[in-house]
Amino acid sequence: MIAALLATAVCLTAPAPAPSDSLAALWRQARPYAEFIAGVNERQAQWRRVDSLATVPDGLAVRARGAGRLRLLIVTVYACGDSINTVPWIAKLAAAAPNLELRIAHPDQGRWLMERHRTPDGRAATPTLVVLDEQFNERGCWIERPAELQRWYVATGKNLPDNEYMRHKTGWYENDAGRSTLAEVVAVLEGGYC
Secondary structure (H helix, E strand, O other): OHHHHHHHHOOOOOOOOOOHHHHHHHHHHOEEHHHHHHOOOOOHHHHHHHHHHOOOOHHHHHHHHOOOOEEEEEEOOOOOHHHHOOHHHHHHHHHHOOOEEEEEEOHHHHHHHHHHOOOOOOOOOOOEEEEEOOOOOEEEEEEOOOHHHHHHHHHOHHHOOHHHHHHHHHHHHHHHOOHHHHHHHHHHHOOOOO
16 A cells, blocks of 8 residues: 555655765765754744654654664755655654664755655656665655655645635645655655656
């Protein structure tokens, strides 16, 4: 079931691996989450609110700890509403699993990674999460938003006036409270590719 959901939320086929040195270089340029969140200069109240609410159920934390040593590299910007509603949950997941290390890169450095991992409707989007092993090989990805919300966006949301679209999306994230993001990201950690 999760694998079927992931197929709609992330790229549908595994891309050819990027050169490890490019991913390693991007990783070195990226910032730890604590530094990223401390530097928020847009939509600060929203970031702080979601960051303060984000928690990880014990069962998902245990599963994440069993996934092996992995690096989570997220390309995003402060202004992105989907990032505000997903990245803090992913950061709490990484904090709950010592085998995971999280870093955040800006699209100025990571645009090429966003271009490699597009949404089902063909957009390069934030957040783009790529899971890397210890040698900086790609092991999976998760793009933009949870599968259910992505399906709604593709079928309906992108055709709505901005205020209706935002009202629905914001309500969806509030009701979901990070559950879908966490479940899908843990499934990727356990071996689901994009």
